Amino acid sequence: MSVSTLSVPTLSVRDRAILGAGAAVSLLAWLAMRPWDFQGWMIGAPLGRDYVNFWLAPRLVLAGQGAMLTDLPAYAETVMGLFGLRRDPMLLFSYPPHTLFLLAPFSALPFIPAVLVWTAVNLACLALATRLVIRRTPGGAMLWAVCLSPPAVAMMMYGHFGGILALAATLVLFEAERRPVVAGIGLAVLSVKPQFACALGVMLLGAGYWRCLLAGAAVTFVLVALSAATFGVAVWQGFLTVTLPIQSAFVTAFNAKMIETSVTAYFAARFSGVPGAAAWAIQGAVSLFALGAGIAALRRGIGRKGAPAVVILAALVMQPYVSHYDLAIAAPALAPVLFGREADASPATVAAWLLVPIARILIVFDLPVLGVLVPSAMVAQAIRLLSDKPAPARAADARMLAEC
Template structure:
């Protein structure tokens, strides 16, 4: 089941890349026009959600972690820190503070630049095995999801890098793969399919290493910051994030990838919205199970799992679709892809941004595009029984 990657993977035209990022270009222009000394109006800082990384580090350095998961007091601290009136909340587990603290030691602008450049570099390097054509992997920093992640200052590059590195190392360095997957506990919901697939494949060394990594990180955070933060994270913060599944008419709802969120935004009854979300989840579970038990190579499973994750999750956003962009490019470039499949891949490629506009006018484009892309990937895998990248057909790590 081994297949050598093509010497040149066909990529969409430059116009597709430009059109795909027109929305975020507009957002950057609007932010620039409203900015003053690093602030965007009275509500945000440049880098937007990166402010949470910097704020979390500041709270740790000043010994005020009792504010971290208290939404009102946390916002009050941010308002005093930045002079803004934003509505952030800290939604990450306490282990993220180990990452936050080094950035909080820098001035905000330097920290933001270091965050985007550093995580972007890691992501591009982790993607090299999937885009073997020269330096094409650097183009992944310009996909619609990537530019949205840059605008939002989010974790899309970092989590994407850990995800891709884990799957790349799985066949030959299972413990390194487990370390990468364990570190994804920074945003644990994005790794929801990883342990399921590893169990189906019997990758026991990787599973053990990932579990040990998570356990050690949790223990270290308890010793460093206390156990109460974990209690607050698992109760207060989990509830805050769960309520965001129903976005109402808030702007962040336009960025959601969730089928349930898209339907609830259009006032579809909750029972129907969650029922359809459940059907999508079941479809993904069946699809990845079939792929895993058929012995699909890790590199192919990685892209299938990336798309499936955002079909399955009722809570997720477009700036995390960095690996899904790679999945869309590989699906588009398959030599046996039909014109319809290429079209679906292109729509999925631009949907991180154009899905926002579609949602604003009542069309749930993002979840439909992701479901369609997952179906194309699964059909391609079943049709060929072979993976695209070079490590296809590698042995399991058991």
Template sequence: MDRRPKRLKAALGRALLQADWLNRGRALAYCRILGVYGWGLFLSIIVVSHWGTDFEGQPICADFVSFWAASRQVLQGHVAEVYDSAKHHLVELSAFPGLSFGNFAFYYPPTFLLVCVPLALVPYRLSVALFLILTGTLFVRALRWLLPQRWALLPILAFPGLVIGVANGQNGLLTGSLFGWAMVLLAEHPFVAGLCLGGLVIKPQLLVAAPVVLLCARRWRAVAGGICSGLGLIAASWLAFGASGWNGFLRMSHEAQGAFSHGYVQSWKMQSVFAAAHLLHAPAWLAYGAQITAAVSALSLAGWLAAHLRRRVAELGERAVASGQVAVMIAAMPFCSPFLLDYDLACLAFPMGWLLLQAQRTGWWSGEKFVLFLAYIYLLGARLFAELTHVGPTPIICAALLCVLARRIAPDKWSDLKRIILSKTTRLSRRHLETAPVATRGNGGVQA
């Protein structure tokens, strides 16, 4: 009997589950490689740029153009025109004459427009530099608070989510910082942590999991803080921009669906369950059905895990429990919206950091190293992989991250589930063997 398939299976199991090959030295070496590649590519674009445009004639950190143009419109007293895609695009072109760089309409709510208002007080290049330095510093400081070890600085600075957020000139580092500081502050300053989470009304599709987790965790002060900051930002935006701002945003929300259907935001750029199904040529009803199913499942699991963590305070400590609840919140977030891009996933660094801390405390569990390795390196090539293969594996990687979090948080329940699955699998295999046709030898030869 050929034993090579069994040996190959055992070798693959050791490589993926134990991952002994991924020791500390190799992990840091991979971080250096990713950091040199990602930051080197970005710096090369900066070096060859000319007056704010890269070697292809496109604005550097191109997504920031929309933020800067919206600020200029508000400062000139044309708030309603921010949500007029044609007039907004003319302002973008006025900053970069003769260039056409796609549909950069402003799809964000007036709460984020509050953040954008001061951006055009200075020229574009200085504005984008200040914005990215400030949000990047907030992001890195939150991660350093979570992982203060000296060796952790390299993986943090080389993290592809940080590189992508800077290279795109996007707000992923800002939203990631709000998640991160909520994780850092929830144990000792729950109201302030809630203020941070409420600030996510600047990008409300990222906020869906937060109320579910906080309510199931019974973090009432954090809930109060979130309500205060969320409603405060909404009220401030209404006072600043009036009803025209919110009416324009609601109108633009409908146009955003048209932008997607006309290919302005290609499916391979998206990282959601809906986009993954769309890449596989699933009809719209099936893609939306998969998205809704994934969202309900992830939110249900996140709420249950948050409640389960509450019962482990004596074992893990209040700080680990509170940060774990926010880690679950972040890990569930990618399943909650059909509109999700790679820079929105920079916040996954925080649940990855929480898992790393738990592994340092109790040792690595089966599969954790490989899942963290995939989640860490994948973002740098997520768009390119989907464009070349027309397959979007982001939901699978995010699901794996959520599963290893669930096993860490509820190991006893995970063991019970595993035991049930194995027993049912064994029972089914035995039943299949019993009902399979048995070969008997008769006078006429072999009969079934």
């Protein structure tokens, strides 16, 4: 895979317009959540609502109370008691137990310092991922554009780890050929979202990068084994027999309230009244196109502008359920196609970028538009990438960098 040679020294008037609009939408989304009211949607802090799960789960497991993760009434009662809530916030820790290795160090802190440090770490990872994508360029403005972007704001509001996953995914893409072990470690980190890691892995396999998959499988196996030894087999049994079925039922039985921030074709179809079988057929068609587009983008070279965005967006929209905050994973890869002198983002890509933080507000008004815009952005960027023939100068630059 060749090294990216993108050049984005400054932001144009168009870029500033996108940034300004994104800032306005992000501020609206944050204020709409009433961040000052810890008895409302936010819990314990003015950001990081779902971070309560990431902070509490390792504390419970390390205290020998891991069974509470699947005892939803007891879990809700614990959350309400700790944060002085008057109502059940309907939280669920839905990640495989080896995720606890990532979460436990932060949970040792009191909640507010923990959520602030967690947020800072994820923003730092977003910045590092952006530097990898725009390698060999100054990129200062681009770093700010990503770290303060609407996808990043959605990630911060919900307290998720899109920054860490963005860095892992970027390492996988750029190191799969040259340093497969490093890429494999990145895949093991991504296994905290197994469906995303599997989608990316299938694309890598289709493009011929199988060595990093072996490394990724080996590291993941070690993490799973260590987590069973450290936290107990019962925690894994609860995840497989209780948590996974609950999560799956939210999608298959279509509990729209529980997955209201989804940005997939399946969600948009079901929410709009399309029968289940037809919605699955639509999602299947999108997933097949995404798989093919991702493989094609990898084969054309991940160093080409737009290729990382196509691959990561494809891995996301292949899923029947992906939340809006997960688009932070794609933010570093999307930035070069959105900003700079050679920006070529489609209107759907710009719209998806801007509207991400208000996914929940859009659903209040029965507008599942992100479930249309995000897959459309992937399709549009894939068509642009695959129809573009590299200029001789670009090919020469790529050869020169490959020889360095």
